[in-house]
Amino acid sequence: MYNLEEELINAIKKRTVKRVLLQFPNGLRKYAFKLAKKIEEEANVEAIISADPCYGACDLAIEELKHVNADLLIHYGHAKIPNLKFENIIFIEARSKINVEQAVLKAAEIFKNEEKIGLLTTIQHIDFLTKAKTILENIGKKVYIGNPGEKTIYKGQILGCDLTAAKDIADKVEGFIVISGGNFHGLGVQLTTGKKTVVADPFLNEARVLDELVKATIRKRWIQISRFSECKNIGVLLILKSGQLNLKLAEKMKNELEKKKRKSILICVREVTPENLNSFIDVEAFVNTGCPRIPIEDQLKFEKPILNPEEALIGLGVIPWENYGKTLLEKNIWKLF
Ligand code: SF4
Missing domain, CATH: 3.40.50.11840 (Diphthamide synthesis DPH1/DPH2 domain 1)
Structure with missing residues (x-):
């Protein structure tokens, strides 16, 4: 493979x-x-x-x-x-050899009334991006591929924590096709851009509309943000991984919590798992300054709310809830207030 x-x-x-x-x-x-x-x-x-x-x-x-x-x-x-x-x-880099054609055509069928499509993928399928673009152009679509961000290197490449290639072209397109195996990258794209996003999954040879997942995610995150807003003792997680460690962000988060009359402490950890966090019985909630995937995909594994910094700022009333998607993964979030 x-x-x-x-x-x-x-x-x-x-x-x-x-x-x-x-x-x-x-x-x-x-x-x-x-x-x-x-x-x-x-x-x-x-x-x-x-x-x-x-x-x-x-x-x-x-x-x-x-x-x-x-x-x-x-x-x-x-x-x-x-x-x-x-x-x-x-x-x-692991590059998949699985053909993406059928999945992309199925995704295009969902966008039969739209002309301008943004095309995105993960590193696994980056070799097929040009082919996918041609497939879409051959059926009359105008295809846009965005520039990479700070954490990505290829045009059209996205990571769970870097959706720059989507944001770069969001105002030009009517929707996005994300070639990927799971839904997380597509979910991030629809949440942050507000544009309809369809996952073209070459492993299952299917296309998935994410509207219901997006709605369910927003509902679930609202519940956790509400729980968080009631908490007084908050642990700010400082992640001990080479590309996730962000002491400056963790300290700013701690200061912001204290400004809003919460007690806060930094907790450094390599793996953010229930086993590592559940025994802090007097900590009521956590803010994760590392991988944004954990709060969004793994919340149910944890007893207490675990929020991304942008979500925590909503819980503290610093950012309005209406800006939830727009501010998610916003790297200049601290300039917003
Ligand atoms: S922080 Fe999360 S989304 Fe970003 S590269 Fe690491 S594992 Fe992937």
Whole structure:
């Protein structure tokens, strides 16, 4: 399914290294053992595999690299996040070979009355973006592909935490087609742009309208924001991952909470899980300054409200609720007030 091996072996051979650390997201670990052995044999280096969780290029095993005294980190699956300036890392992007044509045509059918379509995808399907554009143009659509943001490198590429390519063209299009396996990226696009978004899922060969999911998400987040607004003791989560650590944001959040008469403390954590948070019995709610996916997708796993900073500012009355979608993932949120 993925074409990973040869480009990596060649890239390692070009460097002078003795030991490499390999980092895989869960979905690619089935290839890990075989690949590590191939690297050892063909690139003549020792290979160590990291088994810690890894959900994105925001989670580079920088500390582990030092602990195991490796010279090079091989990060599989995700594209480099350009605003993270770490050295001695090779990114091997996972590119799916699954054809997107049927899913894109099904999505286009949903947009049969619209002409101007924004086209977006994740790194997995970026190779098919041009083909998808041609497919849509051949049936009479005018297709827009937005520029990348601070955390993405390809035109049309989006991350759960960087939807710049969507925002870039939102005022030009009548709706978006997002080529991806899950719904989260499309959900973010519809929430932040307010434009109808259809997921073209090449794995299931189907197209999904997200209107109901968007409505349900807004309802659920409203409940959590309301619960949060009643809480007095708030933990602000400072995430110990290379691309999520944001002390400045966490401190600003803490100050804002205290200005609004809440007691607040910073809590640093690597993995935001119920196991790590539920035992803080006197903390009534959390603000997560790391991955925005956790509050939105995983809230039900947690006993207490866990909010993104923008949501917390709504709960504190700093941002009006009406701006919920627009302010979600707004990186200049602190300039809004
Ligand atoms: S912060 Fe979340 S959405 Fe952004 S790259 Fe990391 S895992 Fe993906």
